[in-house]
Amino acid sequence: MQTTDHKQQPAPGALPPPAAGPGKLPGIRHLIAVGSGKGGVGKSTVSVNLALALAQRGARVGLVDADILGPSIPGMLGIPTGEPPEMTADSRMIPAQRHGLKVVSMGMLTGDDQPAVLRGPMVGKYLKMFVAGVQWGELDYLILDLPPGTGDTQLTLAQSMPLSGVVIVTTPQAVSLKIARRGLRMFEKVQVPILGIVENMRTFTCPHCGETTDIFRHGGGEQMSQELGVPFLGALPLDAEVVTCGDEGCPIVVDQPKSASARVYGAIAGALVAQLDTADTGLKPFVWNWDSNEGAPAWREAAVLPSGARNIPVGLLRRDPRTLSLLWQDGHRDDLDVRDLRLACRCALCVEEMSGRPLLDPRTVRADVSPRRIASIGNYAIQFDWSDGHNSGIYAFSDLRDLGERAALQGAEDV
Template structure:
């Protein structure tokens, strides 16, 4: 069974982030069981434990942590394999008791290594189990990995829902599609009397999905067997496939797969574009534009001439940018004060013949330009580009 659409990375069709702004909501448990539910549908699955500082995937899969992964002939890391699932985790490198004491840049380095330096082979889905929060890990993945989308996990109580909203908004900010919300640890059914109890309240995840207009993927019960199976390294979906909870995971996997099959294929592939030679130029699919599309999702870039960058938006609009104007409007910390927003860059210091050397896609939401004056620290988000183009067009109209 094969998924449709282009590969996100060589050999990988879909990359799914499982996240939440809050810890303790069961992201790892959802990631593991969702991975095996998709596997039971006939797909080839990989699981990346992106919680570098607090890895829990090895324990849930029953993997030993005292044997670091090996390398293949091409010096790529060989992922561990358990029940047919390919896995990589910091827990395999650090052991059970040794903490990973790392600053942000090193966390980002390990994440990029786990994605790009692991011999994943052919996968239909690579599931990323994220740590809590909206910090370095989430931003690194959003900028360096072409995510197909994110799943937000929450528990029903208000405190979890409020923080999960922040995690959801973070993904929306970096143009990662929200594939749906999962409510975990919902109703507990007493095995003796059969009475259901909403220990953490109930229906909060579904209510949030309605309020935000986000798909609701399903409600996972508070089932002791989920915990027991995870602690024993034998995930519930494999150990008790006929249980109610396992069937819920199966339904969530089917819903997720259906949404991805129907997902728009107009999104750009990742690119590194050399401006002078036009090598590596991204796609330009003018026919794919539609009035109902997003105003801040770029579906095409091209060089109209040596000094003009054209951007095609999903709503069918096209904007042209003078490249020197883009350089003057750089929003990095060297060119604009981060607190006040006031410009630091002196326009007189930017040469008249400034041009890009390379333009590189940044996740699903921005581009980064390396200029021929040596400047390369700026990131132009699609939202910023659209607003800049609109302000320039308004200025022209006023002049006329």
């Protein structure tokens, strides 16, 4: 393995716009998750009204109720439940339409009082169907309203779908902020860009006397965004009309477009669009045949930044049949021997999960082992299909960068 530093100052305007269409999902420009660490913070209400605010800006918007086990979006939009959607001739779902949004939810398949009793793998199957098995048409934004927490749904999204980023919703009190921080860190770990934090239920204004009260404290979300270095998209008031409008199936952005809450949602939508216009999430999704080089990802020297991230690749290259080259956003380059990559696999077949004890005997790995196929996993890793039949290892970009640095240190010691 060899490592080199390759710094190049990008020319003004050299960075391309965010990937669209075929680079992500066909016809969908941006896939945006809305998440939270805990329930009860108004995440679904934010998802619905944010989607509507984007639509009011002239965008084509879809909304997926990704809380498969606890769907709430149909009620907020006045969509009948228990009425399965129509299907196209090629067995794709046709989404419901309300207030200019295209919508899919598990609640459309089950009644209000019928639980969806599903194990984790089935939850993931439905989620993938709701995103990739729907006839969305052309969309600028597909909003995914996630369940609370950091479980199967979040991991399925991060590993199998090209997210443009995530919006984190929290309330100002300490317990909500602490759990929201965990959720944010989970998305950072799998390298899903954090598009911003929304603080919900900040201030209550009495409709009778006009006095304002910070029932759930004040400014915690903004402070968290400053501490973590992520954008703060805006703070929403605690407004009884938001609840009333949602219960009646006509969200406040539609029912009362001139209200204070609706204006804040409009400002948040504008801030989100600005973040998406400047964000660069690295490489587009790819499936790469190593021998033929078919499907090879881009090598984008123009995406190198003086203050770029150390674990975001902007280029992968088959330098020769035995060497995988990676160009990182900070300009550093690693040339990794493919057999060394095979030996570095950290899957449960190669490393004992609890103790970390190596299970793979290097003597059993042929000297000529090589990749047959390399595929991207979400925004944070790649997976190899090896010529010796092994294919269960996922290589996080952060681990690949560390591997390159260890190889450089070893090379220096050998000299």
